[in-house]
Structures are given as C-alpha cells and as structure tokens.
Ligand code: FES
C-alpha cells in the first residue's frame with residue numbers, strides 16, 4: 001500500500017487519487033479507522049443533541065459504542081459506553097439520567113462524571129465493597145472531547161495535540177463567527193444515509209466543480225466562477241463563494257445576520273471539511289455542520305444541523321431552509337454512490353484530477369496518505 | 381422469615397415496569413421488615429441502588445447511612 005500512497009504526493013496535474021482498496025476493502029477501512037479517526041480529532045455528534053443536564057445518548061462510532069452525556073456541571077462528556085465490571089453496554093437508548101447511570105447487568109452505578117459510585121453485593125450479598133475492588137480506579141473510560149461550533153470532536157487515542165492547537169488556523173479564519181448560534185430545533189436537522197465510503201462524501205463536498213451539473217438549481221445565483229478553493233494542507237479543504245445570496249422567503253423574510261461580521265462575509269460564504277469527517281458551512285445568516293459517521297467501508301450516515309444567529313427565527317422559513325439544504329444533499333447521493341460502485345472496477349486507477357478544479361480533493365487525499373504513512377501503529 | 385406475598389408481588393411488578401421509584405420504596409419496606417436480620421443489608425442495598433438511579437437524595441442518604449452503620453459499604 002505504501003508505495004502506491006506515495007504517488008498521491010505527485011503534483012496535482014500528474015497525481016492519481018487513492019486506490020480502490022481505500023473504498024472497497026474492509027481491512028483497509030479498519031486501518032484507516034485508527035490512522036484517520038482514532039489518532040485525530042474526529043466529529044462524533046453535536047452538543048445540542050443533549051441540551052439538558054443528565055441528557056445521555058448512545059452512539060456507535062466506527063463500531064465502538066460511545067455515550068455522550070451532559071454532566072451535573074453542564075459539561076458534555078464522552079465515555080466508552082461500557083461497564084467496568086463485565087463490559088456490558090450501559091445506556092442503550094437516549095434518555096435523561098436523573099441520578100446515576102445503573103448498569104443493567106449487576107447494577108454497578110456511575111455518576112454523570114463517570115465516577116463509580118457503588119458496586120452492589122460485590123463482596124457477597126449485602127456487602128457493597130471488597131478490598132480488591134478499588135472503585136476509584138474503575139470509573140467510566142472517558143474519551144477526550146472538545147466542542148467547537150456545537151460539534152463534539154473526539155480524540156480516541158488521547159494523545160493528539162489540543163484541538164485549539166491543531167485547528168488554530170481555521171478557528172482564526174472563522175473567528176467572526178465565534179459568537180452565539182442557535183440550532184433551530186427539529187426543523188433544522190436531518191440525517192441522510194449514503195451507500196458509499198465516507199471519503200467520497202468528503203471529496204464531493206470539497207469541490208465546486210460538480211455544482212453546475214449536480215446542483216443546477218444553484219447556477220442561477222451561485223455561478224462556478226464565483227467560487228474559490230480553500231486549501232490548508234494537513235488540516236482542511238473546501239470551497240468558498242464570493243457571491244452568497246441570502247435565502248429569502250415569500251414576503252421578503254430573511255434570517256437575521258450574525259453580529260458584526262467582517263466586510264468579507266457580506267457576500268461570501270465558505271464550505272469546509274475539517275478532516276477527517278466534519279463538513280461545515282459559514283454564511284452570514286446561518287451556518288451548518290454535517291458529521292459523517294462511517295458505518296462500514298461502504299455505508300455512511302450524515303447528520304446535518306443548521307444554526308441561526310437568533311433563537312427566534314421564523315419556523316416556516318427554517319423548514320424551507322432545511323428542505324433546500326436537504327434537497328442538495330439528496331442530489332449528491334447519486335454521485336457519491338455512483339463513485340463507490342465505480343471503485344469495484346479493476347481498471348480504475350484512482351482517477352485523474354482536474355488541475356484547475358480538483359485541488360481541494362487532492363489535498364484531502366494527500367492528508368489521508370500522509371496520515372496512513374506516518375501512523376505510529378502502522379509503521380513497521 | 382419470608383417477604384409477604386404482597387410485597388413480593390409489588391417488587392416483581394416494579395421490576396417488570398422498570399419503576400425505580402417503586403423499587404426503591406418496596407425494597408426499603410423489605411429492609412424494614414427484615415431489620416436486624418441477616419437479610420437487611422441485602423434489601424437496603426437494593427433500595428440504595430434504585431434510589432441512586434433515581435437521584436432520590438432522601439432515600440440515598442437513609443439507606444447509605446444504615447449500610448454504613450452495618451459496615452456494608
Ligand atoms: S457488567 Fe455492569 S455491573 Fe456487571
């Protein structure tokens with residue numbers, strides 16, 4: 001694999017993309033799990049999914065059962081969703097935890113901060129302690145997490161540099177949007193399942209080349225020539241537009257803009273993939289995120305949430321805006337699923353990039369190749 | 381000594397309904413019924429666990445302090 005990966009680093013005009021195995025082979029998917037997800041800051045979910053203290057939600061991420069919970073102090077925490085006794089799944093459906101998390105098997109109980117509170121009958125009937133069972137050492141296994149723009153990013157290996165260090169460049173780029181934003185409720189979220197490898201969803205999102213063909217409806221107000229590439233090696237890539245037209249309802253209703261945005265954001269909007277798996281958008285009147293959850297090498301779930309500058313925007317407009325974005329995500333299904341199928345053709349060599357249009361995709365492939373080649377657990 | 385049929389039925393019903401509140405209550409009743417006997421800490425433990433799950437501070441403190449006194453926690 002490593003020789004072929006080296007070819008990705010050829011200049012854009014000469015490079016081929018990632019080989020088929022990165023899309024079709026479950027074993028390669030397993031390797032990528034560790035190198036591209038466990039050792040980096042990957043998107044898991046959004047904090048607005050658990051708004052109240054005690055809200056808990058189980059999520060399977062890359063086959064690993066995780067639990068997100070808002071603890072008593074209001075902080076979001078992520079745990080491996082298992083009891084330290086016999087490894088039983090602790091929480092199997094979204095719920096509000098009023099007191100302790102009680103394991104359904106032998107009822108060991110944990111606090112929302114992950115502390116093991118009690119081990120009933122562990123020393124025999126009615127004896128709740130045993131000198132060999134050290135409760136202090138048997139708390140829930142916490143996964144390192146960081147919230148940015150409502151997205152819960154996690155670093156499963158626990159040894160990546162801090163999120164703010166890794167992404168300081170992007171945080172600065174979008175600093176104007178570092179202000180309160182409000183997830184618009186049920187009519188501002190949707191989920192899409194796509195029968196493709198998660199990387200194809202990223203690659204398709206990064207480039208504007210496909211817009212005139214796959215999203216002809218955008219042509220009228222988002223012309224190809226208004227778009228620019230966003231390429232930050234090793235971190236993120238995407239596209240921006242210099243001609244952002246605000247969504248407008250009947251009667252001229254517009255969503256309120258975020259406060260005190262710089263001049264650039266009057267007409268611009270940016271669409272960026274934070275590697276590995278979070279698609280994000282900033283526009284002057286609303287933002288959104290799509291967290292990709294790879295279910296397998298050929299199946300991906302996309303969870304989309306839309307955010308506004310005010311907690312009280314027009315409900316019908318939010319519904320209409322959601323529909324607009326959902327339609328665009330649905331238009332992309334044809335191509336991402338088509339590319340997945342195409343990668344079963346033995347003759348496909350990773351494809352040729354458009355030297356003018358595919359820079360952001362190539363940059364993503366280089367990130368993948370680089371992470372794979374440098375991963376500590378994969379080096380001989 | 382046995383649980384009364386009625387209390388036994390209540391406990392089983394509460395388990396079926398996953399009703400932590402009633403479980404904490406009925407197990408405490410059982411603990412009181414067995415006060416001073418070898419079974420008391422067992423029932424106290426059961427009540428303690430379900431009151432923890434519920435976040436019922438009063439029952440938590442009550443059962444905990446009795447278990448503590450019995451040197452069972
Ligand atoms: S597996 Fe959780 S208490 Fe036994």
Ligand SMILES: [Fe+2]
Nearest residue numbers: 204214215332
């Ligand atoms: Fe698209």
